[in-house]
Amino acid sequence: MSKTTLTLNARLDRGDFALDVELALPGHGITALFGPSGSGKTSCLRVLAGLERKATGTVVVAGQTWQDSARGVFLPTHQRALGYVFQEASLFDHLTVEGNLRFGFDRTPAAQRRHDWRHGLDLLGIGHLLQRRPHELSGGERQRVAIARALATSPQLLLMDEPLAALDAARKAEILPWLEQLHESLDVPVVYVTHSLDEVARLADHVVLLEQGRVRADGPLADMLTRSDLPLSRGDSAVSVLQGHCSGYSPADQLAVYEIEGGQLLLPQSRQGVPQPGTRARLHIQARDVSLSLVMPSQTSVLNVLPAVVDSVTENTAGQVVVSLRLGADGQGATLLSRISSLSARRLGLAPGQLVYAQIKGVAMVR
Numbered sequence: 474m475s476k477t478t479l480t481l482n483a484r485l486d487r488g489d490f491a492l493d494v495e496l497a498l499p500g501h502g503i504t505a506l507f508g509p510s511g512s513g514k515t516s517c518l519r520v521l522a523g524l525e526r527k528a529t530g531t532v533v534v535a536g537q538t539w540q541d542s543a544r545g546v547f548l549p550t551h552q553r554a555l556g557y558v559f560q561e562a563s564l565f566d567h568l569t570v571e572g573n574l575r576f577g578f579d580r581t582p583a584a585q586r587r588h589d590w591r592h593g594l595d596l597l598g599i600g601h602l603l604q605r606r607p608h609e610l611s612g613g614e615r616q617r618v619a620i621a622r623a624l625a626t627s628p629q630l631l632l633m634d635e636p637l638a639a640l641d642a643a644r645k646a647e648i649l650p651w652l653e654q655l656h657e658s659l660d661v662p663v664v665y666v667t668h669s670l671d672e673v674a675r676l677a678d679h680v681v682l683l684e685q686g687r688v689r690a691d692g693p694l695a696d697m698l699t700r701s702d703l704p705l706s707r708g709d710s711a712v713s714v715l716q717g718h719c720s721g722y723s724p725a726d727q728l729a730v731y732e733i734e735g736g737q738l739l740l741p742q743s744r745q746g747v748p749q750p751g752t753r754a755r756l757h758i759q760a761r762d763v764s765l766s767l768v769m770p771s772q773t774s775v776l777n778v779l780p781a782v783v784d785s786v787t788e789n790t791a792g793q794v795v796v797s798l799r800l801g802a803d804g805q806g807a808t809l810l811s812r813i814s815s816l817s818a819r820r821l822g823l824a825p826g827q828l829v830y831a832q833i834k835g836v837a838m839v840r
């Protein structure tokens with residue numbers, strides 16, 4: 474994990490709502506702010522952006538103090554090197570895409586410029602749209618342009634407030650790969666507000682869970698998704714995220730082998746998409762796609778069956794439990810979630826420390 478370069482300590486009293494957060498966040502990658510409606514996610518972004526004049530505390534980004542109430546420091550928004558992308562792209566309709574990007578670039582003081590206005594064109598795949606006007610773009614294209622305009626200002630911090638929430642499922646699916654790719658190339662931290670656990674799992678490196686204006690927990694993505702004391706591991710979309718790297722490919726079976734902490738996974742690959750050995754990937758395994766057996770199944774069509782040790786068994790809703798497993802016969806590997814019926818858990822007599830075999834019915838490779 475990269476070193477901390479983003480500090481947010483903030484208090485904001487709105488009468489019936491109080492924000493009180495202390496966060497030290499990585500200076501690289503995407504931090505997701507996740508939590509129920511009204512928990513204070515947007516308020517955190519607004520404090521970072523200097524839009525909450527009444528908030529007290531400190532905001533330090535890349536070593537620069539944007540706010541330190543005790544010392545009377547409060548930089549106004551226009552002096553904070555940040556990009557802000559909202560749910561609805563707020564582009565200038567009278568300007569072309571190029572005009573919008575140049576606008577972002579031109580309003581950036583020369584001393585702060587680290588990139589040309591074209592910086593986001595390839596990252597977001599919008600080079601062919603430069604002469605269009607915003608009303609001639611799809612919702613997904615508009616959001617990509619809005620992100621590129623934010624990048625054209627050479628921000629030290631990129632804030633994104635539910636950038637996909639206004640898009641339908643097809644447009645979301647279209648834009649998510651761009652965000653994933655962007656994430657690899659960006660040299661500034663992104664704070665990303667979302668309600669969607671799927672977006673968190675696909676994009677985030679670090680997760681902050683907010684509840685009623687306070688930080689319930691924060692930490693690296695894989696830990697936060699699988700902590701049995703947090704709600705993220707309990708919903709229908711509970712998922713484990715594993716880091717893997719490719720160690721081989723069988724052309725005959727069209728299967729790639731990925732090494733993960735505590736085991737190996739076989740993944741079907743098309744011939745066009747054969748990965749190079751060493752290629753890293755983020756692998757998603759839905760908790761509902763993992764079933765358990767006490768013996769190594771000898772006759773099964775499931776490709777991936779891994780030994781694992783039970784870490785905890787937590788009651789879920791409607792006759793279901795979430796079993797948290799540590800991969801490997803020694804239980805020292807990555808954490809994997811399995812969601813099974815309470816009846817099955819009772820029949821198997823599952824208890825912490827027990828060796829089981831996890832049958833993994835589906836693995837999605839995210840990047």
Ligand SMILES: Nc1ncnc2c1ncn2[C@@H]1O[C@H](COP(=O)(O)OP(=O)(O)OP(=O)(O)O)[C@@H](O)[C@H]1O
Pocket residue numbers: 487490508509510511512513514515516517668
């Ligand atoms: N301008 C405002 N004036 C007064 N109260 C506000 C204002 N903006 C937000 N609030 C209140 O502050 C609380 C936190 O709001 P905030 O928008 O930060 O939550 P959120 O987690 O982003 O919610 P959502 O997921 O619904 O967007 C809510 O109770 C909200 O009603």
